[in-house]
Amino acid sequence: MSAQLHAFLERREKVKEKANAPITQPQVFVGMGTCGIAAGAQDVLKALREEMDKHNLRATIKKVGCIGMCEQEVLVDVQFPGSPRVTYGNVTPKKVSRIVESHLKEHVPVQEWVVGEVATPDDPYPGNPFYTKQKRIVLRKCGFIDPESIDEYIAMDGYSGLVSVLTRMTPEEVIEEVKKSGLRGRGGAGFNTGLKWEFARKAPGDTKYMVCNADEGDPGAFMDRSVLEGDPHAVIEGMIIGAYAVGARSGYLYVRAEYPLAIKRLKKAIADAREMALLGENILGTGFSFDLKIKEGAGAFVCGEETALLASIMGQRGMPRPRPPFPAQKGLWDCPTVINNVETYANIPGILVLGGDWFASMGTEKSKGTKVFALTGKVANTGLAEVPMGITLREIIFDVGGGIQGGRQFKAVQIGGPSGGCLPESLLDTPIDYDQLNRTGAIMGSGGLVVLDDRTCMVDVAKFFLKFTQSESCGKCTPCREGTLRMLEMLENISQGKGTEDDLLKLERLAETVKDASLCGLGQTAPNPVLTTIRYFRHEYLAHIKDKTCPAGACKHLITFYIDAEACTGCTVCAKSCPVAAITGERKKPHVIDPALCIKCGACEESCKFGAVLRGKEGAV
């Protein structure tokens, strides 16, 4: 056994012992992913330190990644030796002093703010409906380890998959195991990962590359960010194993620039892995070498497409090119290149530790394992949920997600982002399965699930996505560049009440053409949101066209804001909030909106505490 390997095994023994030993001093965990920080975790942490100093208390403060409950951020956990770990939700700097005084000082938890008691990484909060139907494999360590500590990763069997691969398996055996698992790419298209690796292994050439697609461009999705921020080593380990399997010596992590925290944590993780001989020359003394570089994206959605991403790594404009040749044959600098998504790589270590059969035992016939979803929009529990394949959309939205926010009515779920589609209530029993989702006109996508309620207009949603893809179209091929623009114009007209039924037919025809004729996945999938909304919500389009109304009250051109004189208390808040001084009225008397001046920005509606600002049909008042 090499000295490096010996050192690693010894260290693993030690950190495991330490991790399993009972704690001797109280521990405080603060969720410090981007979402936690966005909710104010930084201030909470500061308040915690100050309060503890004030009371002369000592505890280990651990910064952990995201455990998935975005709705309850900031999350703070307190644990005493010999007691369970208690989680507080919606913590603010103000709440900290009571938590410190009561719980940390007097050992009495502040029950009213407690979310639950943490059990195990597999089922963090037994009985909590958000977790009951989840199956945490990729997210297992997120929220439990300090992502900046390689030791904590190793203590939870991190890099053990790599060790068994390097010491006991041939590259072919690794590929066999991954094939056996049935793992399909989590970046959207769902290509079989083991097969992709096999193609790259068999492709001629001495220089080969591994690339991780961490561009996560779908608006409304943050699965990859959470994995990178909460468990960066898992992705790195997956890439090293892949490199060994295909015979690559260098690799790139292409991370979007909007994720500064993920980049920071990856940099640290790479440096730590290098130091322990897990990355770089002669890994663990086995003679295998592989090194990794980070490339920051520069703000272009199309760079999530694999050939565009490769062009961007090479310092060029991120424009896609026709495939074949596929990157596995001809990628970076014309060398065979494997490109996989973050979540795909994060699944690899587990497959090598527990086996392909274990992985394949979860899911449906052709979709194995789990999928992480970013649950957002008008759902009660927003957050990150990892569910076994085969679970239905209904279960995700109503059981995990807790149904619709504010007790409103479910209308649709958008799955797969700008390349995906909107599905209605009647399709909620569709299981999470690549092929069954494709049949509905939507796609599995990378994991964005945006829930829409009765106040969301489907024409507006279609317009939103098309506006996005149209502006992100790289302009290389005509169907996508021109087609999406014309489609957008038609949608614009419809949402302004200027569309005709003929426009709707034209829109459908053009959508099919753009789908068939575009060069890359961007254009080929851009019409999906439009086509699915027309397919399942045609009546809403017709309401805009024939009746000139927006049933959801969202399309500005088709609504009027007015004030309900009964409900108005004359508090003047709306008048003050109006940017164009369209609201008049005396204090304590009902106010009125002048429709001629109103720009329909909705500021008054948002500011009114009495629900007195209402939306009516254009011209109704």
Place this chain on the structure above:
Amino acid sequence: MSQPQTINLDAVREILSRHKDTKGALITVLQEIQEAYGYLPRPALSEVSAAMGVPLSKIFGVVTFYAQFHLKPRGKHVIRVCLGTACHVRGGERMLEKVGEILGIGPGETTDDQKFTLERVACLGACGLAPALMIGDQTYGRLTGKRVEELIKQYREN
């Protein structure tokens, strides 16, 4: 705003000395220059062109392709309001209008005092806390009109 007459290119040279022989480093070089200067000054691009042997036209092609690169100076604090899906359905546009109203500028513009630049972005990955925005490297979620006012005030003061 008038641009300074001469720009000190030492930082550019230093960046080039580290990367110019690495293949595919053009975007990295441009990112680091922008990090150092806040934007991509024209003379810096000429320097890059000469040192890396890439025609200026090609550099402009790359610069104008990516939303992240800027040929004009930007404000000290860049505010990026998210208009991604989750933020869209939870009132992102309204937040953009609000920030614009407070600063008196539209998206893509910079305030006269060079303090703030307003931009839109499609998703910051904080969708669970929509609507969200980013100021510099810091992400803020669960915005309301009032919270936006407070945040801008806070940044204006330092």
